[in-house]
Amino acid sequence: MATGGMDEASNMKVILKHYVSGSPQETDMHLTAGTIKLKVPKDSNSIILKNLYLSCDPYMIFKMMKLERQLTDPYVLGSPITGYGVAKVLDSAHPGFAMDDLVWGITGWEEYSLISDPKNFFKIQHTDVPLSYYAGILGMPGITAYIGFYELCAPKKGDYVFVSAACGAVGQLVGQFAKLHGCHVVGSAGSPEKVDILKNKFGFDEAFNYKDEPNFDATLKRHCPEGIDIYFDNVGGKMLDAVLLNLRPHARIAVCGMISQYNREQPDGIQNLSSMVLKEARMQGYLATNYYHLYPKYLEIILPLIKESKVVYVEDVADGLENAPKALVGIFSGRNIGKQVVAVNCL
Amino acid sequence: MATGGMDEASNMKVILKHYVSGSPQETDMHLTAGTIKLKVPKDSNSIILKNLYLSCDPYMIFKMMKLERQLTDPYVLGSPITGYGVAKVLDSAHPGFAMDDLVWGITGWEEYSLISDPKNFFKIQHTDVPLSYYAGILGMPGITAYIGFYELCAPKKGDYVFVSAACGAVGQLVGQFAKLHGCHVVGSAGSPEKVDILKNKFGFDEAFNYKDEPNFDATLKRHCPEGIDIYFDNVGGKMLDAVLLNLRPHARIAVCGMISQYNREQPDGIQNLSSMVLKEARMQGYLATNYYHLYPKYLEIILPLIKESKVVYVEDVADGLENAPKALVGIFSGRNIGKQVVAVNCL
Structure with a gap:
């Protein structure tokens, strides 16, 4: 939703309020409104993403905790949490990405994300399958x-x-x-x-x-x-x-x-x-x-299996960022049936 | 010690009295005297061994127990317990073994053993190292x-x-x-x-x-x-x-x-x-x-290392079958220093 200046949009975000211990609860997160410039900064390598699907994955609990033995960088309180997602490139200063590219990788739990170093994003080449699959079977x-x-x-x-x-x-x-x-x-x-x-x-x-x-x-x-x-x-x-x-x-x-x-x-x-x-x-x-170098080989194998219906994939799609906290905490009690994703924006 | 008829010898044995639970004790075993014919039965494949060194190994505890989930055949109460040992062939009906061969394999905790199927015994080819090593570094x-x-x-x-x-x-x-x-x-x-x-x-x-x-x-x-x-x-x-x-x-x-x-x-x-x-x-x-097929390769590597003193081996040798029960139970409390073996008969 573009508001304010031509390049600025409102940007709803999912924020971690405090570090959790035990099972995460919806109330550990809240939604907050912000704005984002939809143009990449000059002299950067960054891209601007419109997030389409966010993936709810078990490892995220480690980033919601602050542990004595920290196994992975925790989420930054007050900033949107992050996770795998499928997104569309709105603007790019990076030579590897262009406007309207579809990508998957680690993005923010928000409507739009500025990714300052997109080198770990994969460009989506095959769009004759559901895009959400890139948060699951194809991700x-x-x-x-x-x-x-x-x-x-x-x-x-x-x-x-x-x-x-x-x-x-x-x-x-x-x-x-x-x-x-x-x-x-x-x-x-x-x-x-x-x-x-x-x-x-x-x-x-x-x-x-x-x-x-x-x-x-x-x-x-x-x-x-x-x-x-x-x-x-x-x-x-x-x-x-x-x-x-x-x-x-x-x-x-x-x-x-x-x-x-x-x-x-x-x-x-x-x-x-x-x-x-x-x-x-x-x-x-x-x-x-650590095995992403085998991703092209995997795609070669899995895409025909999907198209021939030899492999099916069940997803549990939560609709809208406002339902994202509930979807995320649900995976720790097994509330979801199949791969839990959150649809952020419809294309 | 040959007694009785020319071919018969007295044969001291270590017997398991009862199945154990928890740490085995010396009193779980006792020594008993028996006799053995030192000639192989006709029409057999058997060999007669004079046991020289017996090996005390941790796995033996499983054979001293009778478990709900039996992981390995337990010892037979009233019969000598068994384990790896180094021995000399006194008589053989097996084409692969001859009198005076030195061998290592699973033998009885007794002075002499009749092995009815010796196919898993290894013949000792190298005797310029301590024979007890075949219960340890070379076994x-x-x-x-x-x-x-x-x-x-x-x-x-x-x-x-x-x-x-x-x-x-x-x-x-x-x-x-x-x-x-x-x-x-x-x-x-x-x-x-x-x-x-x-x-x-x-x-x-x-x-x-x-x-x-x-x-x-x-x-x-x-x-x-x-x-x-x-x-x-x-x-x-x-x-x-x-x-x-x-x-x-x-x-x-x-x-x-x-x-x-x-x-x-x-x-x-x-x-x-x-x-x-x-x-x-x-x-x-x-x-x-399950890796004994690699034993010849291992010998080729380890024998020179021993001879050049690039690898040393510390043994804890208990003297005589009468000290075998104490030696065996000692390994479960770490009483031994180095590989625990029992010297049964001196050559």
């Missing part, structure tokens, strides 16, 4: 699933694969990749509706609602009676501990997140790591951001 | 150190390496391998004497007595201020949890044992696994027994 979560499953888990046809948070941004892809690869796939999620989606939309062989299960070890013995060759761990904690009791020899565990633990003062203690020895298991932590 | 512990460090940890010159139980059968070798490889090496052990050996005999850059340290995280920050690239984990538990807080990016953790946890009803809960994600760390459990 960081997609690469996370691809790298974790194919590069780190070394899957073989017939492997027994278990995925936690299996209906989420990453899990739903891992499950589908595993099915395409000829694996037997079991997933856990947090509601009957999600379990239904796992089985009937994503083609998981088995799925269960972990909230109904008092004893994860018994649950896994029931759903994975042959044991687990590959565990794609999105949650950590008690589920990981139970998985360790159900490993097959030479099992591989990819750990891309431990969302069940992020809002805990005292994380669950993992007691069954000695299974790693006897099962000669491998556990590999990773950050998708 | 299973040696391969464990070699595989864990070189094959699984992918060491690079300049890496920061930390080894727990560093004065033990495996740890002392890992530390020396790491120094030969140009790494910076820190070790933990359980007495001032062991710390002295680490620094002054094995050439560790730093070493500490973990029993003096109330806060392993602070200890590691002091001794490994740059963080840890490679952790060779022999103990698990609280030390592993502290190491997780001190990993460098792309750290590798080889887990060949978790001796601190073996005699626990409730293992320590590991709370810091989420560091695996942010540090993109890899943890690999393994069993040396």
Whole structure:
């Protein structure tokens, strides 16, 4: 919404009010109105973005906290929080970007963002898919699933694969990749509706609602009676501990997140790591951001799969920046079904 | 001691009286006299061994327990316990072994053993080193150190390496391998004497007595201020949890044992696994027994190192089968200094 001078627009922002401990709440954030010049500064390398979709990702909780051991730079109080987003370039002083380019990368939770150093943005070349996908299957979560499953888990046809948070941004892809690869796939999620989606939309062989299960070890013995060759761990904690009791020899565990633990003062203690020895298991932590050099290869693989409907992607789209805080805090209680994004502006 | 008929000898044995829980005690075992025919049965593939050295290894505790989840076959009550040993062939019906061959493999805790299927025994070709080494540096512990460090940890010159139980059968070798490889090496052990050996005999850059340290995280920050690239984990538990807080990016953790946890009803809960994600760390459990195909390669490397005194090996030799139970239970409290073996018969 252009107001004031020709180049100035009002700019709604999502601000972190204070650092959080435990689960973040909507009230930890507020919306505030500002203005922004929609022209890049002279002698800069910057670009001006109109933000279209914002991605709600688990890692963001670390930036909402101020920890004794700070793992990542915390958000700046009073400034808009940041995260992955899909955006349109309104103006550019950077030779790699031009007006009307579509891009994805780390942007602000606001209507418009001035990005002073856009070198980590990806230009979107394929627009015959939903643009929001670049916050999910075609963005960081997609690469996370691809790298974790194919590069780190070394899957073989017939492997027994278990995925936690299996209906989420990453899990739903891992499950589908595993099915395409000829694996037997079991997933856990947090509601009957999600379990239904796992089985009937994503083609998981088995799925269960972990909230109904008092004893994860018994649950896994029931759903994975042959044991687990590959565990794609999105949650950590008690589920990981139970998985360790159900490993097959030479099992591989990819750990891309431990969302069940992020809002805990005292994380669950993992007691069954000695299974790693006897099962000669491998556990590999990773950050998708360090694998972005493989993004072009991933796109070549995933775009045809999307177009041929061999892989589907479920999104939970919150409408408008005013609903962004609720959407973000919802992912820590599993309120979302599928990848949680926020639609900021319609094109 | 041959008694009775020409082919029959008295045969002292170490018997497990009952399955143990918690730390094994000397009183869980007893010595009993038996007799054995020193001729192999006809139409068999068996060999008769005169046992020379018996190896006390942490895994043996699992065979002394009867667990709800049995991880390995327990010892048979009333029969001699078994373990790695060095022995001389007295008689053989197996085409691969002849009288007077020296061998190492899984034998009985007794003076003489009838091995009905000796296919997993290795023939000892090099006798210009102490024979007891085939229970340690030239046997299973040696391969464990070699595989864990070189094959699984992918060491690079300049890496920061930390080894727990560093004065033990495996740890002392890992530390020396790491120094030969140009790494910076820190070790933990359980007495001032062991710390002295680490620094002054094995050439560790730093070493500490973990029993003096109330806060392993602070200890590691002091001794490994740059963080840890490679952790060779022999103990698990609280030390592993502290190491997780001190990993460098792309750290590798080889887990060949978790001796601190073996005699626990409730293992320590590991709370810091989420560091695996942010540090993109890899943890690999393994069993040396599955790498024995690399034994000839290992021998080619290690024999010259021993002969040129580039690698030294400290053993703690208990004298006589009557001292074997005490030697075995001692390794679970760290009573031994260096590799614990039992000399059964002198040659």
